[in-house]
Amino acid sequence: MNIERYLTDHRQGTPRQILRLLRQGRVTVNDDPIDSPLATVAKADQVRVDGMAVTGRQPQYLVFNKPIGFQLSMDPTSAHSLGSLLNTLDQVRPLKALADLPKEATGLVLASDDDHFLADVEAQEWVSTLQVSLAGAVTALPGLADDLSFSAVQVVPDTVRQTTLVTVKTRDLTAAVPTLLALTAVNGPVSRVAFGPLTLPVDLSVGSYRGLFPVEIDDLNGPLAATTSAES
Template sequence: MNIERYLTEHHQGTPGQIFRLLRQGRVKVNDRLIDSPRETVDTSDQVTVDGLAVTGRRPQYLVFNKPVGVQTDLTPVVPHSLGSMLNALDQQQSLQILADLPRTIAGLTLVTDDNTFLTEVQGQTWPSTLRVQLTGTTPLTLPQNIAAEVVEQRPDQVHQWTMLTLQTTALDSVTAWLESLSRVSGAINRIGWGPIKLSPDLAVGTYRGLFPQEIDALLTPATTSSLEK
């Protein structure tokens, strides 16, 4: 069979990912660099990706719904950390943080054991989508020195609060500004990072694997937005 089919059957990624593995010179057959998806292999060949034998184990791409107070430490024995939330199998992998959050912020955090993917995606400068509850129904006006865009302000006249959703590529400064507001009445949640959205059915304190289309979307170059101008 050809190398593309071989890598697909051994769970090395989507067709787009496998094409990138070959293009980036990360695939070898019997220590020979392979860059063509049409190269043929058989069961006696030694196939490696990034120097590791292809065994059928999938690379890990995980999305967490991080609770407030949980630190982004992937060491399993550290209490109140992402590592303590991993199952026994995932605890054995060499995972790294892809989208970090401070302890005081909840929501979407990504981790992976694919170092090249990590480097590629971090270079995209994807914006974070934040959601926070404010007291009162008066619309919030962003100061000119805040690098963020309001996505939605949804007032609730019954409960006298406003649900604010905004986007920013300056996560630290914008969350610090939000935390300084007297109107903030709940946790600041990151509900999106670039093309990845936090699904409502992913409970706080749990995680899941990224879907193939989500992985490909993260590797698609981001278009320039007003946040980046």
């Protein structure tokens, strides 16, 4: 069979992920790099991805709803870390988090044991969508609207509950989170509710996580055409 079908049968990723693996030169057959999805592979061949036999490589792609005050360390023995939230079955191989959400914030965080996936996602420079609630119903925050950290600011007052929901888009979380926390009458933490094409799942409670769906993985990786070919 061809290498694309072989990798698919061995659960090495979505079809687009497998093409990406080949283009990035991460697949070898009998120690020879393979970049064509049509290359033939026999049952006796030794097929590896990132130097690991495909039978032992089933990478994890997780989305967390990080609690406030938790650090992005994936060490399961570290208190108040994402690693401390993991189930034992999800600690087979070392995981890494996309280290960009300060511990003062809550919400969407990605983690994986596939370093190439995290690097590909980071290279997309996705925009983060942040939200924070204010006590009191206001219609405008002129100072915030002029802040260079944000590409968009939406202010939605709730006159019944006497609160205001502020939503911003930014790539500069280091500046954006402290700026939002410094707003007058902040009523709760800053939360990341979306990261590029991925929205924080509505059924993912704070302190929990789930695996990414194949379509979510493909969307976060960005266009396949942007991947550098192994031949270039």
